[in-house]
Amino acid sequence: MLKADYPVDVNAVKATFDIQFGNLERSTHNNTLWDFAQFEVVGHKWADLSDNSFGLAILNDCKYGWTVKEGHIMPSLLRCATTPNHAQDREVHHFVYSIYPHTGTVNTSDVVKEGYSLNFPLYCSATEPKDGKLAACYSFVSADAPNVIIETDKKAEDSKDIVIRAYETWNKKSECVLSFGENIKSAVECNLMEEDETPLEVKDGKIAMTFKPFEIKSIKVTL
Incomplete structure (x- = not known):
């Protein structure tokens, strides 16, 4: 040893x-x-x-x-x-x-x-100039609470939706707003099997949520 x-x-x-x-x-x-x-x-x-x-x-x-x-x-x-x-x-x-x-x-x-x-270090990749529009700073999804960690961003298993998995890490009940860099048509809180549970309100590309201490939440969003 x-x-x-x-x-x-x-x-x-x-x-x-x-x-x-x-x-x-x-x-x-x-x-x-x-x-x-x-x-x-x-x-x-x-x-x-x-x-x-x-x-x-x-x-x-x-x-x-x-x-x-x-x-x-x-x-x-x-x-x-x-x-x-x-x-x-x-x-x-x-x-x-x-x-x-x-x-x-x-x-x-x-x-x-x-x-x-x-x-998960940041990797750089050189590429040719493109005609698309991309801001100098872009994130598909971000959380405004420092103790809420976005752990997973993945395609849903049975649809074209995107599943976001986040958790609270300070053992503290917290309010958090998830902000998306793309237009979100709808969002629903789901379980770990990605089964729909609770519809979520999307306003100006943002979702307000409450996390219990150490709670894990999965959110399924439709683009």
């Missing part, structure tokens, strides 16, 4: 870890057997250790094992098991991780945003 070790001068009894569509907290001490058993835990795009003044997050693109204990953040970089294949993790490994110091906590900083930026 190969780990990196970053000591952090932060007084916090819990650390925060990214998971799909949210995050969760785990203890940073070994006071109980339950705490001691969490010598390594799972986290997706980042792990963060913060108090009420500042914190440090480690962002990564493909390493999901973490140890955050007694003021140390330790991402697991390599693990070479010998069973069932004694050479299963040999060869060259490619991964990226970065350090993001910030003021405040996860909920008052850009930890979530920076985690997405590392995992």
Whole structure:
């Protein structure tokens, strides 16, 4: 097992870890057997250790094992098991991780945003000039609430509609307006099977919604 070790001068009894569509907290001490058993835990795009003044997050693109204990953040970089294949993790490994110091906590900083930026970098592509019209800044859909993340933008499975999936990430009830860069004929809130549930009002290309803490919403729009 190969780990990196970053000591952090932060007084916090819990650390925060990214998971799909949210995050969760785990203890940073070994006071109980339950705490001691969490010598390594799972986290997706980042792990963060913060108090009420500042914190440090480690962002990564493909390493999901973490140890955050007694003021140390330790991402697991390599693990070479010998069973069932004694050479299963040999060869060259490619991964990226970065350090993001910030003021405040996860909920008052850009930890979530920076985690997405590392995992989904902006790519540039050179092309020939076209006659079409495109503004200098364009987004098909955007959210005005910093704690509402647009996770998915996809074609519907059984129609030509577009499905938007968004979630709240601060464990906080929030009002949010989704703004679209295209004309929207209609919109409906649907479930994860993309079955229609609640019609939504579209006004000037915008949809106003209320998110419960950590709620996931799927919206099907017709262009």
